[in-house]
Amino acid sequence: MNQIPPVNLARQHQLIREETEAAVLEVLSSGRYIGGAVVSEFERQFASYVSVSECVACNSGTDALYLALRALNIGQGDEVITTSFSFFATAEVITRTGATPVFVDIDPQTFNIDVDRIESVITSKTKAIIPVHLFGQPTDMNAVMAIARSYNLFVIEDCAQATGARWQGKPVGSIGHIGCFSFFPTKNLGACGDGGAITTNDRAIAASIRTLKEHGMSDRYRHDAIGLNSRLDTIQAAILQVKLRYLDRWNQQRTEIAAIYDRLLSLLPGIELPQTLANSKHVWNQYTIRIKDKEEDSQPYRDIVRVKLQQMGIISMVYYPIPLHLQPVYKDLGYQTGQLPTVEQAAREVLSLPMFPDLSFEEQQQVVYSLKDCLN
Ligand SMILES: *Cc1c(COP(=O)(O)O)cnc(C)c1O
Numbered sequence: 001m002n003q004i005p006p007v008n009l010a011r012q013h014q015l016i017r018e019e020t021e022a023a024v025l026e027v028l029s030s031g032r033y034i035g036g037a038v039v040s041e042f043e044r045q046f047a048s049y050v051s052v053s054e055c056v057a058c059n060s061g062t063d064a065l066y067l068a069l070r071a072l073n074i075g076q077g078d079e080v081i082t083t084s085f086s087f088f089a090t091a092e093v094i095t096r097t098g099a100t101p102v103f104v105d106i107d108p109q110t111f112n113i114d115v116d117r118i119e120s121v122i123t124s125k126t127k128a129i130i131p132v133h134l135f136g137q138p139t140d141m142n143a144v145m146a147i148a149r150s151y152n153l154f155v156i157e158d159c160a161q162a163t164g165a166r167w168q169g170k171p172v173g174s175i176g177h178i179g180c181f182s183f184f185p186t187k188n189l190g191a192c193g194d195g196g197a198i199t200t201n202d203r204a205i206a207a208s209i210r211t212l213k214e215h216g217m218s219d220r221y222r223h224d225a226i227g228l229n230s231r232l233d234t235i236q237a238a239i240l241q242v243k244l245r246y247l248d249r250w251n252q253q254r255t256e257i258a259a260i261y262d263r264l265l266s267l268l269p270g271i272e273l274p275q276t277l278a279n280s281k282h283v284w285n286q287y288t289i290r291i292k293d294k295e296e297d298s299q300p301y302r303d304i305v306r307v308k309l310q311q312m313g314i315i316s317m318v319y320y321p322i323p324l325h326l327q328p329v330y331k332d333l334g335y336q337t338g339q340l341p342t343v344e345q346a347a348r349e350v351l352s353l354p355m356f357p358d359l360s361f362e363e364q365q366q367v368v369y370s371l372k373d374c375l376n
Contacts, residue, residue: 012250039234050172051171054206055199061184064196079125081121084325091103103324110137112133135274155175158180161285191232191243215228250357274288288351305374
C-alpha cells in the first residue's frame with residue numbers, strides 16, 4: 001500500500017517544472033542574487049493580488065510579523081492580544097519585541113480567536129490585536145476591526161495559512177493595518193525555501209519596514225534603528241512569480257477536496273467536520289477534523305487514532321497539540337490549565353488530514369476508509 005503524506009510538494013513541482021526551472025536559471029545567469037527587479041516585480045504582483053498599495057517582501061512569515069510589530073513601535077510595556085491557537089511564531093515575535101502576549105480563547109466552530117472575548121482583556125497597555133486566519137479560514141474581521149476602532153488599536157493579520165482567502169469579498173491582508181504572509185513551502189503559496197511578505201495601504205508603515213528589514217538603514221551605511229537582515233531571495237521571488245499565477249486554481253482544488261472530504265466523512269460517528277463561516281472564502285491550508293475525546297485526563301483518543309492511521313500509511317498531523325498559553329516558555333505569564341477551555345479541548349481533538357491541491361480522489365477514499373477502520 002502506498003503511503004499518503006500530509007503534503008506532496010514534489011508532485012506539485014512536476015506540474016510547473018519547466019516554468020519554474022526556466023525562471024530559476026534566468027536568475028542564475030543574471031548574476032543578481034539579492035534584490036533587483038525580480039523581487040520588486042513580485043512585490044508589485046503580490047500587492048495587486050492582495051488589493052493593497054504596498055508590499056514588502058522579507059525572509060519569512062515570522063520576520064513579517066516581527067517587522068510589523070516593530071514598525072508600529074510596539075515593545076517593552078505594551079500588550080498584544082492574540083489567539084492561543086496558532087503556530088508558536090505568532091506569540092514568539094510579540095515577546096521578542098519586549099511586549100507581552102495576551103492570549104484569548106477560540107471559537108469552537110472556526111478554531112479562530114473568539115472575537116467576543118477580546119474586549120475583556122483590553123487594558124491601557126494594549127496596542128494591537130493579531131488575528132490568525134487559521135487553517136485558511138478568515139477570522140471575523142468586522143468584529144476585530146470594530147473593536148480596534150473603538151479602542152484605537154492596531155490590527156496585524158497573520159495570513160500565513162490563508163493566502164488567497166477572503167472575508168466578505170476582501171482579501172485577507174488588506175483589512176487590518178498590516179497583513180503578514182509566509183511563503184514556507186507548505187503554505188498555499190509556497191516558495192522552495194523560506195520567504196514572507198508584509199502588505200499594507202500605509203506608505204509610512206511600508207517605508208519603516210523597508211528600513212527595519214535592512215539593518216535599520218535609512219541611507220547607505222546610516223542606521224537609525226536596530227533592525228534585521230530579512231530578504232526574500234531573488235531566486236525565491238522568481239519561483240513565487242510563477243506560482244502566484246497558479247494560486248487561485250490551487251485554492252479552488254483545495255476547496256473541492258474539502259467538499260469531497262465533507263461528503264465522504266459526513267456520516268462517520270465520533271468525529272466533527274470543519275465548519276465554515278458564511279460570506280468568507282476559506283482556502284483550506286488544512287482540512288482539520290475533531291476526533292471527539294472519549295475520556296478526560298487520559299491520553300487524547302485522537303493520538304490513538306493518529307498512530308493507527310500511520311500504521312495504515314496515512315500520515316495525519318496535529319496543529320497544535322499545546323495551546324500557546326500553556327507553552328513551557330510562557331509559564332511565567334501565569335496561565336493555568338483550564339483557563340482557556342475551548343482551545344485546550346481543541347488541542348486534544350484536532351487532526352489534520354492529508355490536503356494538497358493534487359491529492360487524488362482515490363487517495364482521499366483511502367484516507368477515509370482507513371479512518372473508518374480506525375474508529376471502529
Ligand atoms: C507558518 C506560520 C508562521 C510563520 O511563518 P514562517 O514563514 O515559517 O516563519 C506564522 N504564523 C502562522 C499561523 C503560520 O502558520
